[in-house]
Amino acid sequence: MKRPIGIFDSGVGGLTVYKAIRECFPNEDLIYFGDTARVPYGPKSKETIIEYSVQNARFLLQHNVKIIIVACNTSSAAAIHHLSKITSIPVMGVIEPGAQQAVESSSNHRIGVIGTEGTVRSGAYSRAIHQLAPITQVFSLACPLFVPLAEEGWLDHPVTKTIAAEYLGFFKDKDIDTLVLGCTHYPLLAPVIQEVMGENTRLVDSAQAITTHLGTLLTDEEETQSGKDSFFVSDNEQKFSSIASRILGYEITQLKRVRMFESWFAEE
């Protein structure tokens, strides 16, 4: 039996990862889970991000997936080691692929990383980059307003450019030649970010980077039929569906909302 590849994200942003994987692997069955009931993960604590990520991975495991892709940078940064402990199938985050592509891109060994508070606080990109290229200098910056701006759809709004200029001014004296877009939402703002950074800075999108890594794990099963798509969200299926068709370029059909079992608060 053909086993699907599972992908999860805190919301809609991981669809950029989904799209890249679908384009590279047209025969694979893909299952996507977006935790739209608890989005965003970026400002939340490491402990909570791990808890949510484990629940999401368990949901995918119920569907007999053969690989779990953690599309969310914040989850990848906080939870990847915990996820590897709950299953024997491969679990891949976006941090290592992004770090590798950044190292390959950089000539002057000066790399910038932008992401959510959670991702930057974790230092995961710095560690991954230093493991590959110890002499590299890494400059990391949280850009909390980029996600709400992307969600609001203000992709080329003058305000977005002003905010980008304010945040990215941090890199002015850092002389970086490569900037990692360390959040799945940020590729949506890539034109503005590129404009502010200037054309001498190369942008690294981990959605693209992960497909190379994934290719090394997949054996060629020579299947000719095309792969199936299944989407699950924990809330707001209509909103998800409309953003999905914009990102993917086609209408999604297999979309279901999943719910949690009754839960309760207990004091620690």
Added chain:
Amino acid sequence: MKRPIGIFDSGVGGLTVYKAIRECFPNEDLIYFGDTARVPYGPKSKETIIEYSVQNARFLLQHNVKIIIVACNTSSAAAIHHLSKITSIPVMGVIEPGAQQAVESSSNHRIGVIGTEGTVRSGAYSRAIHQLAPITQVFSLACPLFVPLAEEGWLDHPVTKTIAAEYLGFFKDKDIDTLVLGCTHYPLLAPVIQEVMGENTRLVDSAQAITTHLGTLLTDEEETQSGKDSFFVSDNEQKFSSIASRILGYEITQLKRVRMFESWFAEE
């Protein structure tokens, strides 16, 4: 035995309500719960907001509260009737008090309301205002970036003014004399909002409005000792604590994190 008043919010914003209540009722014991693990509620579906609100109310009921105050406008708009069904104690939202104060404030019967997507979509303020003053014209607008801007602390940043001007331009030809700040975060942006709207528009803050309503429910127990404060959050207690001391003007001491029992996803 003295029973406390319970207050819940999706996060830190409800502390503006907490502060107003504490100032008016120094002898009451107050319990606050902020659902920082699942914040924000504004963009989420009605169904999910109801589910979260019921869980939060049940948590307060475990502490034997005598009244539940729903400080969150989004929860008040979506869930107040559901909450009244699960308990016999009074449940008060911020919509009716805000609506009443707006009606009292308006001379020309033209009122604006700003809030989250969820609050505006619900039409709750319009309904509440029309019930009190049927001839009033109500103009409602969602301002999704105001919460992240307030959370980022850009309270008087030039970008905040630009965004406020863009959103509030909607009211330019509406001739309103009163604007309801229909989200607990918005009072933090009141100076910018007032500047953009001009001094002829009165701003209504439901945190203030609710204390009058609350007073009608409380019998004077002539207690002389001062009331106790207890704070509970579902995540990020340190961040909560630092924002709380800024809003309340003193350091909070009784703060605990609460966690959910193991939960799980199930398909519908």
